[in-house]
Amino acid sequence: MKKLLSIVLCALLLLTVVPFASAEGENVLTIAMGTKPCLDLHWNAGSTGATLMNMLYEGLYRITENSIELAGATSRDVSEDGLTWTFHLREDAKWSDGKPVTAGDYVYSMKRLVDPNVSSSYMIDYGQYLKNGLAISNGEKALDELGVKALDDFTLEIQLEEACSYFESMLTYTAYFPLREDCVGVEEGNEAREAQWNWAWDAERHITNGRMIMTSCDPEQEIVLEKNPNYYGKDDVKLDKLVVKLLDDTNTTLQLFETGVVDMIDSFPSEETERLKAAGYYHSVPSLYTRFLLINNNAEGLSDPRVRKALSLVIDREFVSDVTLGGSFIAADTYVGAGFPGNTDAADFHTDGGPLFSKTASDEDIAEAQKLMAEAGYPGGAGFPLLTCSYASSPNYDLLFQYLEAVWSENLGITVKLDPMEGATMTELRDAGKFLITPQGWGPDWLDASNMLSIFVTGNFINAGRYSNEKFDEAYAKAKVTFETEPRLALLHEAERILIEEDMGIIPLYHRHAVALYRDSDVSNVKFDADRKVMYCDVVVTK
Amino acid sequence: MQYNPELLKKYDISEEDLVQATASEKEGIDQMRPSVTYWKDAFARFRRNKLAIVMFFILTVIILMAIFGPIASPYTYKGQSRDVRQGPSWQHWLGTDNLGRDQFTRLMYGTRISLLVGVVTMVLVCLIGITYGGIAAYVGGLADNLMMRFVDLMMTIPSMLIIILLSVVLRDPLESLFNNPTFSGLATIGSGLISIFLVLALFNWLGMARAVRASLLMNRSQEYVLASEAMGARSKWVLTKHLLPNSIGVIIISATGVVPGAIMTESFLSFIGLGVSAPMPSLGSMANTALNGIISYPQNMLYPAFLISMIILCFNILGDALRDALDPKMRK
Numbered sequence: 001m002k003k004l005l006s007i008v009l010c011a012l013l014l015l016t017v018v019p020f021a022s023a024e025g026e027n028v029l030t031i032a033m034g035t036k037p038c039l040d041l042h043w044n045a046g047s048t049g050a051t052l053m054n055m056l057y058e059g060l061y062r063i064t065e066n067s068i069e070l071a072g073a074t075s076r077d078v079s080e081d082g083l084t085w086t087f088h089l090r091e092d093a094k095w096s097d098g099k100p101v102t103a104g105d106y107v108y109s110m111k112r113l114v115d116p117n118v119s120s121s122y123m124i125d126y127g128q129y130l131k132n133g134l135a136i137s138n139g140e141k142a143l144d145e146l147g148v149k150a151l152d153d154f155t156l157e158i159q160l161e162e163a164c165s166y167f168e169s170m171l172t173y174t175a176y177f178p179l180r181e182d183c184v185g186v187e188e189g190n191e192a193r194e195a196q197w198n199w200a201w202d203a204e205r206h207i208t209n210g211r212m213i214m215t216s217c218d219p220e221q222e223i224v225l226e227k228n229p230n231y232y233g234k235d236d237v238k239l240d241k242l243v244v245k246l247l248d249d250t251n252t253t254l255q256l257f258e259t260g261v262v263d264m265i266d267s268f269p270s271e272e273t274e275r276l277k278a279a280g281y282y283h284s285v286p287s288l289y290t291r292f293l294l295i296n297n298n299a300e301g302l303s304d305p306r307v308r309k310a311l312s313l314v315i316d317r318e319f320v321s322d323v324t325l326g327g328s329f330i331a332a333d334t335y336v337g338a339g340f341p342g343n344t345d346a347a348d349f350h351t352d353g354g355p356l357f358s359k360t361a362s363d364e365d366i367a368e369a370q371k372l373m374a375e376a377g378y379p380g381g382a383g384f385p386l387l388t389c390s391y392a393s394s395p396n397y398d399l400l401f402q403y404l405e406a407v408w409s410e411n412l413g414i415t416v417k418l419d420p421m422e423g424a425t426m427t428e429l430r431d432a433g434k435f436l437i438t439p440q441g442w443g444p445d446w447l448d449a450s451n452m453l454s455i456f457v458t459g460n461f462i463n464a465g466r467y468s469n470e471k472f473d474e475a476y477a478k479a480k481v482t483f484e485t486e487p488r489l490a491l492l493h494e495a496e497r498i499l500i501e502e503d504m505g506i507i508p509l510y511h512r513h514a515v516a517l518y519r520d521s522d523v524s525n526v527k528f529d530a531d532r533k534v535m536y537c538d539v540v541v542t543k
Numbered sequence: 544m545q546y547n548p549e550l551l552k553k554y555d556i557s558e559e560d561l562v563q564a565t566a567s568e569k570e571g572i573d574q575m576r577p578s579v580t581y582w583k584d585a586f587a588r589f590r591r592n593k594l595a596i597v598m599f600f601i602l603t604v605i606i607l608m609a610i611f612g613p614i615a616s617p618y619t620y621k622g623q624s625r626d627v628r629q630g631p632s633w634q635h636w637l638g639t640d641n642l643g644r645d646q647f648t649r650l651m652y653g654t655r656i657s658l659l660v661g662v663v664t665m666v667l668v669c670l671i672g673i674t675y676g677g678i679a680a681y682v683g684g685l686a687d688n689l690m691m692r693f694v695d696l697m698m699t700i701p702s703m704l705i706i707i708l709l710s711v712v713l714r715d716p717l718e719s720l721f722n723n724p725t726f727s728g729l730a731t732i733g734s735g736l737i738s739i740f741l742v743l744a745l746f747n748w749l750g751m752a753r754a755v756r757a758s759l760l761m762n763r764s765q766e767y768v769l770a771s772e773a774m775g776a777r778s779k780w781v782l783t784k785h786l787l788p789n790s791i792g793v794i795i796i797s798a799t800g801v802v803p804g805a806i807m808t809e810s811f812l813s814f815i816g817l818g819v820s821a822p823m824p825s826l827g828s829m830a831n832t833a834l835n836g837i838i839s840y841p842q843n844m845l846y847p848a849f850l851i852s853m854i855i856l857c858f859n860i861l862g863d864a865l866r867d868a869l870d871p872k873m874r875k
Contacts, residue, residue: 398821
């Protein structure tokens with residue numbers, strides 16, 4: 001009896017080890033991401049949530065490998081003044097429960113985007129493009145006055161506050177995707193911020209219209225997406241099932257990849273880069289993301305552009321990105337990185353504009369920096385207030401700031417203090433503007449250089465260093481209403497030049513690589529879209 | 544032979560009653576064990592413990608390296624260079640880290656911090672623990688009862704949680720305190736480190752207080768203390784000549800027990816990023832940094848981990864050996 005029992009127990013134990021085999025011939029990909037990705041269209045600000053929602057939902061436009069194209073609509077008409085956009089929706093688009101996607105679902109979504117009772121402060125930036133959007137967000141106008149209307153079930157009319165040259169690109173952002181009113185439900189009486197988007201983690205309740213549907217979701221453990229049987233173009237979706245393991249520790253993520261539990265990952269400890277490149281697992285394209293230092297533009301000392309330029313001049317960005325951080329980053333020489341649409345198809349925004357500062361720090365640069373410090377009244381750093389760098393503790397930031405501490409104190413003679421802290425505390429301090437220098441990053445929500453620059457317009461939520469220059473604001477505002485490509489981009493270049501070359505209102509450091517780590521023998525047809533996100537729906541698993 | 548007339552008079556003995564010992568009687572005395580003091584005795588017993596001697600030498604080497612190593616090294620803990628992530632070489636004995644800093648030098652600085660935390664905590668624990676336990680044992684009665692219940696109460700608090708909380712909370716007040724010119728000297732040590740000293744001392748003195756009180760109470764009820772008191776010894780005499788010397792063994796053992804615990808806690812705090820502030824290394828923070836590239840550069844994790852283990856092992860074995868050596872009942 002005892003023997004039998006032990007055999008049964010052993011068998012049970014073994015069962016937990018053997019993964020449940022998937023059906024024959026199914027194309028199942030297993031990936032890993034950070035825990036608790038926000039799946040509410042109007043609360044998410046993170047990239048993992050956006051990646052999943054791009055598969056779960058489909059908006060008016062979608063991002064393709066090289067550009068954008070109409071998705072949920074078959075055609076669009078724009079009025080002469082550029083203020084009224086009419087979209088003719090495709091009639092074969094269906095929600096996961098079989099109901100058709102109607103213009104009303106878009107209207108509900110965009111009303112929710114500007115609803116002062118719902119949206120996060122981040123969303124105001126998107127809602128303000130719609131007519132009366134900002135006034136509604138500020139509680140000055142009623143929700144019904146929003147300039148978005150359903151002319152009939154399949155015709156959607158969007159009126160803009162003012163003409164916007166990049167509105168089509170913006171429509172690829174998840175905040176403008178349609179949403180079913182009957183599946184949204186905010187937990188009553190729960191004060192926690194998270195209660196606002198808890199409903200989206202309920203796989204049974206969440207109704208979507210994208211290429212994939214969510215079949216199970218445990219926001220701390222695992223999310224499973226499966227091909228949407230109601231999707232009009234389901235035959236073009238190669239992936240049958242996507243299993244997303246959720247973990248925060250990049251070391252564990254890498255372990256799961258190395259042991260074959262996970263087929264593909266996009267983040268891992270940067271120090272392992274060299275080894276992973278040598279093993280042939282590392283596949284990357286330069287991403288559109290820029291990492292920069294936010295500088296408190298009102299603080300004593302730092303309010304002087306000469307000081308900010310001096311701080312920037314002594315940083316050897318090539319050394320930091322190629323050596324210190326293990327080669328998974330690209331040194332910046334402007335703020336807007338490579339990959340944004342330029343004047344012609346061949347060129348991009350970055351190559352059109354050319355570099356604004358040097359990637360390295362030569363002896364002349366250092367001498368120049370010292371001269372600037374002296375001109376600003378701090379010769380050899382004398383009299384400069386203690387420079388505290390606040391950042392959320394992470395291996396890469398720890399290294400970066402120890403490097404910065406060394407170059408700033410050695411070359412400029414100023415005293416630098418490092419103040420690493422827990423992530424949530426840092427976010428709070430940053431949003432309140434209580435810092436001197438802190439790292440920040442930005443990847444565009446729409447595929448246009450305007451998005452990179454829009455966040456530094458006076459008063460923007462992300463612009464926590466309170467950079468403000470009328471000339472910059474003016475150039476940006478002009479670009480927004482200029483529809484011709486060349487003069488529009490010229491204005492954006494001018495704005496970038498003011499932000500960086502004249503003011504150094506922020507200090508750009510490096511751009512990220514979009515990375516996919518996978519074995520060529522297991523996974524094929526991995527492509528990055530124009531936004532540098534892996535196109536998971538096209539992946540073929542050959543394991 | 545001259546006798547002390549005062550003593551003779553005090554004990555009422557006449558000079559005639561005293562008889563010189565014969566040679567054979569003297570021989571009998573010579574055959575007894577040679578007179579040894581408590582410390583000599585203890586040292587002899589300690590020396591017989593081979594493992595403890597080895598550990599003692601290893602620890603001495605580590606301590607000497609931590610004190611004098613950084614002075615002798617051509618590198619500093621924060622000096623960066625372009626030679627990053629190198630393997631061991633003659634220039635850099637244990638290679639360099641991600642910022643081109645010499646690993647060996649940083650390890651010596653890290654050891655210095657770890658040992659400093661251990662020793663300072665031990666001193667603070669001794670101060671608080673001996674005073675508290677001594678008062679409790681000496682005053683006795685209701686006060687003793689209340690004081691010991693307070694210790695019991697403190698022991699029920701999950702210390703690691705409070706240590707983490709305190710080291711976060713203490714930072715800001717300490718920082719503003721150091722901005723005051725009177726305490727500017729302390730600022731060079733860093734608020735992170737000082738808050739670690741404080742929180743570690745705050746939660747480690749409990750065992751010491753208990754041990755000291757128990758030892759004092761036990762010795763106080765011994766016959767020789769009774770005899771001494773019967774002969775009119777004052778409480779100061781009893782305390783300094785009998786009770787404290789007889790408790791010294793207990794104190795030393797408790798103190799050596801505190802050191803590894805403190806070093807471990809500091810390493811843990813630094814590992815989760817609450818310890819000393821970068822770029823100053825501690826063994827824990829070095830291990831934390833190494834975790835990032837543990838598959839490609841496992842040696843960077845091994846060095847600090849090995850040192851932490853070695854220091855703690857040394858202190859534990861030495862503490863064990865000292866307990867055996869300082870306990871007279873272990874005499875063979």
